[in-house]
Amino acid sequence: MAVCVAIIGKDNSPKYISCLNPELELQFHYKVHTSLDVVEEKLTSVGKTTADVRELYLGLLYSTEEHKIFGYVTNTKIKFIIVVESSNTLLRDNEVRTMFRKLHGLYTDVVCNPFYIPGDVITSKNFDTTVRNMMTGNA
C-alpha cells in the first residue's frame, strides 16, 4: 500500500523511517523533510482560524508525479508521514486515516515501554515488523 512511513520528533529529527525499497531511502528522507514545511504551515494556519477542525490528521500535504504525501501530527507534536505512490488509486483518504490511527497506537505503545527513552530513535523490532506489514497491506 504505502511505500514509505516516517516518524519525526518534536524537534524535527527523524525517529523512524522505513520504506519498501531500501535503495530509495535517501530520496524518501528528502521528500519527508521537505513535507515538514507544509506540516508547519498547516499547524500555524489552524491557530488563526479557530473554527477550523482541529483534527490530528492533516490530509494530503502535497503530491508529485510519482508520490502522494500524507501527514498527521499528534498533540505532543510528533509528526507521522506516509508516502503513497500516485499510481495507487485504490488507497482512499479513509484508508490512509486508519493507517495513521494504527501507527499512532503503535507509537504510543513504544513510548509507554519503560526502556524506551523519549526522543530516541525507535529501534523496537516488534514495531518495525508491524509497520512493514502495514505498508505491504498484510496487517
Add this chain to the structure above:
Amino acid sequence: MADEALFEYLHSELVAYAFKDCEKDKQASDLSTLEYIGFSSGYRIIERLTKEWPRFKDELDTMKFICTDFWSSINKKQIDNLRTNHQGVYVLQDNAFRFLTRLSTGRQYLELAPRYVAFTCGLIRGALSNLGINSMVTAEVQSMPACKFHIQVQRT
C-alpha cells in the same frame, strides 16, 4: 475498586522506598527521586491519553484538559478549582487529594505531606512537558486532605 487500591499501595511503597536511606542516614529528605518518577510517568501517560483528542487551542485549553480528563483518569475525580492570573501561573485545587485522604483530616502528619504529593507534582510537570509547556510545579498542603498545585509556566 481493586485496581485503585493497587496504585495507592504501590505509591505508598514508592514513597517508603525513596525515603528509606534518608531516615537511616538522618539526611534531609529529598523529593527529587519521587518527582522524577512522576515526571517520566506523566510524560508517557499523556501520549496515550491525548490519542483520541482534538488538537489543543492554547495553554488554557491544555490546563483544562489536565484538570478534567487527565485528573479523572488518574485520581478518579476532577480538580475542584482552577485559577490563573493569565500570565503563566495556574493554581489547581483538589479538596480531597487521593493520597492524602487516607492519612488524616486536619493538621496531623502535616510534616509528612510533601512526600505524598511529590510524585503528582512530577506527573503534572511531565504531562505538560510532553505537550510543549515547560513548567515548575509545586504543591501546598495547609490542611489535609486538601492540596493546591501551583504551576508556573516557564517562558523563554
